[in-house]
Amino acid sequence: xxxxxxxxxxxxxxxxxxxxxxxxxxxRFGQQMSTxxxxxxxxxxxxxxxxxxxxxxxxxxxxxxxLMEKEINLYNLKENRKMKPTTFANLVASALYxxxxxxxxxxxxVAGLENGKPILATYDSIGCKSDLDDFQVGGTGGNYIYGAxxxxxxxxxxxxxxxxxxxxSLVSGCDRDALSGWGGVVYVLTEQKITVKILKTKQx
Amino acid sequence: xxxxxxxxxxxxxxxxxIEYALNAVAKGxxxxxxxxxxxxxxxxxxxxxxxxxxEQSVQKISLMSDNIAATYAGxxxxxxxxxxxxxxxxxxYDLKYxxxxxxxxxxxxxxxDVQVATQRGGIRxxxxxILIAGYDEEGPHLVQLDPSGAYYxxxxxxIGKQAKNAKAFLEKRYNVDMEIEDAINTALLTLKExxxxxITPTNxxxxxxxxxxxxxxxxxxxxxxxxxxxx
Numbered sequence: 001x002x003x004x005x006x007x008x009x010x011x012x013x014x015x016x017x018x019x020x021x022x023x024x025x026x027x028r029f030g031q032q033m034s035t036x037x038x039x040x041x042x043x044x045x046x047x048x049x050x051x052x053x054x055x056x057x058x059x060x061x062x063x064x065x066x067l068m069e070k071e072i073n074l075y076n077l078k079e080n081r082k083m084k085p086t087t088f089a090n091l092v093a094s095a096l097y098x099x100x101x102x103x104x105x106x107x108x109x110v111a112g113l114e115n116g117k118p119i120l121a122t123y124d125s126i127g128c129k130s131d132l133d134d135f136q137v138g139g140t141g142g143n144y145i146y147g148a149x150x151x152x153x154x155x156x157x158x159x160x161x162x163x164x165x166x167x168x169s170l171v172s173g174c175d176r177d178a179l180s181g182w183g184g185v186v187y188v189l190t191e192q193k194i195t196v197k198i199l200k201t202k203q204x
Numbered sequence: 205x206x207x208x209x210x211x212x213x214x215x216x217x218x219x220x221x222i223e224y225a226l227n228a229v230a231k232g233x234x235x236x237x238x239x240x241x242x243x244x245x246x247x248x249x250x251x252x253x254x255x256x257x258x259e260q261s262v263q264k265i266s267l268m269s270d271n272i273a274a275t276y277a278g279x280x281x282x283x284x285x286x287x288x289x290x291x292x293x294x295x296x297y298d299l300k301y302x303x304x305x306x307x308x309x310x311x312x313x314x315x316x317d318v319q320v321a322t323q324r325g326g327i328r329x330x331x332x333x334i335l336i337a338g339y340d341e342e343g344p345h346l347v348q349l350d351p352s353g354a355y356y357x358x359x360x361x362x363i364g365k366q367a368k369n370a371k372a373f374l375e376k377r378y379n380v381d382m383e384i385e386d387a388i389n390t391a392l393l394t395l396k397e398x399x400x401x402x403i404t405p406t407n408x409x410x411x412x413x414x415x416x417x418x419x420x421x422x423x424x425x426x427x428x429x430x431x432x433x434x435x
Binding site: 078079084094 | 299300302306
């Protein structure tokens with residue numbers, strides 16, 4: 001299957017702000033050139049202060065998310081405490097590498113808030129973690145979103161600014177990518193709450 | 205591997221093999237642990253049966269990780285096996301989460317292996333009680349793990365030959381606001397109480413962990429200083 005990461009299409013982006021963090025994703029679920037639905041969920045709430053965004057093969061998006069849900073639930077029961085975002089970020093890397101020779105065809109982004117500080121980690125499909133500053137992208141429209149991010153991003157943005165900037169970057173990028181788009185969702189995580197905003201985009 | 209169990213219930217509902225294992229523990233050299241506000245201390249007898257033995261080669265306090273260590277009363281080789289198992293558990297956790305393991309978590313997982321030896325066919329229970337001391341994000345911890353697989357968190361405790369007397373002594377001396385230096389002195393005093401013969405820096409072993417999360421086994425020179433303070 002050529003381009004297994006391109007089969008379903010889809011893009012995600014994560015961006016750090018001042019004591020806040022945002023992730024955004026498109027809503028398309030396609031099978032090569034056909035669009036099946038325009039409301040596919042690609043960002044999942046793992047904990048009040050951890051979000052997991054996934055792009056790639058949709059079946060693996062769903063399965064990998066389910067696996068992480070199971071891990072964190074068992075952890076909560078066994079250890080009797082919440083998981084730290086940095087710990088979860090490491091868990092994702094281990095879980096991906098466990099399938100080194102039969103990988104999940106996903107590229108995850110972990111976004112969290114630990115002691116008020118934003119945590120952002122991105123991975124390849126076999127668990128190479130990088131937690132660089134500012135922003136990360138994933139999926140078929142990733143490179144286009146990078147361009148928009150570089151132009152719009154500035155450090156230490158407020159939650160409102162961040163929501164605007166990440167939304168614009170996602171939309172600009174997805175508009176260029178044939179396999180991403182059909183709507184967008186932006187999640188902004190702060191100490192107090194998680195806000196969710198649904199974006200209307202070009203429906204093509 | 206035989207598939208009949210060695211440890212089976214008696215008519216009174218007891219597991220005699222575990223009772224006998226506890227007897228083996230009760231014959232072992234005394235070990236004492238005290239949890240202070242800001243640290244934990246482990247003190248253990250290291251009496252050698254012959255003056256020909258190289259005292260420094262015997263290590264009764266083993267590190268499980270940077271922030272957790274353990275000692276024992278009972279069969280030395282059984283402790284060695286469990287130490288190795290505990291170290292693997294810590295490393296496995298570290299590889300998965302890249303985070304310092306909690307003392308309670310390690311105790312629970314190690315207890316699983318100890319319990320298996322009371323129920324699986326063809327193997328006998330472990331002949332050691334283990335005292336696990338560590339400092340994690342939750343604070344200082346002292347946990348006792350018995351041959352049955354049961355584990356208990358203590359403020360202060362003793363295992364081995366002098367366990368009963370030592371615990372009685374500790375009940376009078378212990379207070380919740382103890383600082384680690386007081387705890388070290390108290391632990392040494394407690395050990396001295398029931399010690400047969402002269403206590404020296406080389407026939408005991410002392411290990412301390414403070415709020416820097418680093419467990420240190422004290423060299424004989426430092427132990428000598430603490431012992432002299434007791435005079």
